[in-house]
Amino acid sequence: MTASASTGSGSADADADVAVGDGAATPDPTAESTDRTVETTTRETRRWRGISAVALVAGGAGIVLRYPSLFLVGVIGVAYAAYARAATGLSMSLAVERTLSDPAPDPGDEVEVSVTVRNEGESTLPDLRLVDGVPDPIAVTDGVPRHGTSLRAGESATFEYAVTAGRGVHEFDRLLVVGRGMSGAVETRARVPTADVLRCESPFEPVSDVALRALTTRHAGRVETDDGGEGVEFHSTREYRPGDAISRIDWNRHARTGELATLRFRQERSATVVLLLDVREEAYLRPDEDRPHAVDRSVEAATAVFPALLDAGNRVGIAAFGPTEAWLPPGLGTDHRARARSLFSSHDAFSPEAPEADFYFNVRMRRLRKRLPEDAQVVLFSPLCDDQVARFARLVDAHGHLVTTVSPDPTGDDTPGHRLAGAERAARITALRGAGIRVVDVPAETSTEAALASTGKRWSR
């Protein structure tokens, strides 16, 4: 085993040492989990069937027609039939070691994977076909995760390929091995369990500014409100009342007219914000196979907005609007940030794979309303490609939780259908804006930061 020799060099190694043969599978005791078992199946490929028929025909013809050479051809055929018949299942004992060039990359980074398979057994394995179990959401971008080789006892083979990491925790949990003997008449398949993990977390870099709506808590913060009082920016003046601070008296006006007036400034408060991510099956939309879907982009946007809001002194929570429940109550501080980070990268609700469970709108809606704090405003991340989510946004807004929608645009313009979906989405956005809900449209290839900045400029307070 090479586990102790190769860990600790910054690379994630987990070795699997597996012996396969006669149904006796012995997973390596040092492997990380013991419940992983080697599944082995042996089957006959029956590829030599028919050879005896050919032998009989040739041999028989040789005898009947008295051609000795034809008869001998029949003998060759019988010899091959015996050869195929003599094949037995392989006894494989393999050590698998996988090395990831970076076990914790940022989304979109390329990671090189190198797999080494060593024949730990006594006998030569003439025909080994190896298929590495690349986790489904990961795309292989360079090389091939499959390899065919033959290994003498103690010999090892290495193959390499590169993958592009997507958000989430991906486990390389198996290597499929198909072993054949020389004749190929019997095939042994084994599933060698491995435990290499690619942990791909969002970078959590805050955007520079997120304009929130004027629904705030009583605590001082940085969200500018419509109320006059203590603050920085001028708001209005009013008549002097006894008890007003001298520093806030409008002395210019007093000099001009002799009246006493008090200056009022725009009050700055902190807000409670819940980031609500649309993770229903309907939100897993993308213009084509090569580009990230809307949920990935929503999560990316949310991981940029979350720290920005937190840094501005707001209490920020996270919720999922989908069949799987996820809820992080609004909070503050470093712990809260860490909790949010792990929630985004590993919670089932934000999985890169579309959910299969059923989604009940009313149940979710009720539960969410119960959970949202009174003074919480909502930032909804959704592609806005169906009416249900638009209705949801209006309902939440109507319940007093002012809604800002950040909407990654997943529509394409290559087919009439895609263009129609794009037009419907545009109409939906217009309707939402008409209902007083702010919508930030994030077109493909545009960063959240740029979209927030350009849309935010147009908003009044």
Place this chain on the structure above:
Amino acid sequence: MTDEIPRLPSLHSGVVAAATVSVVTLALGFYAAIAVPFGVLALCAAAVAVGRGWRRAAVWAGILLFGGVVAAAVENAPTLVVLVGAGGAVVVWDLLDNAIGLGEQLGREADTRRTEVVHAAGSVALAFAVSAGSYGLYSVVGGGKPLSALVFLLVAVVALTSVLRT
């Protein structure tokens, strides 16, 4: 993984199979011209097997070459050439079928050279061994009383094959 894997047989085995077909065809054609068309058709079938990954085409390549061997045997080609030809026909089918299997399981892009080389070497070596063995048998037995010995051998062959098939 969203990309479709090209499930086509590897080209290396195909080249070796084509070379084997050519060598066998040339050797047979030297003694019996009637074997040449069989060989040419076998080459076409082998090309189809490699290009499309059709198992049936691989079988046809083997059968056509075997047909050439039978034709050469009927035309009284030397026994050794016929035996090597028969071995070659099996090798051609074996290489093509193995390449198709590799293509199905691993795809054309995967590096499978090593297992292909080992398989081809084993297949050719076995074909030679089997041919040489039969020829040795023929040289030893062939001189004496042909018919009774052949009938006994036939019975033995039938018995052996039926045992092997169960």
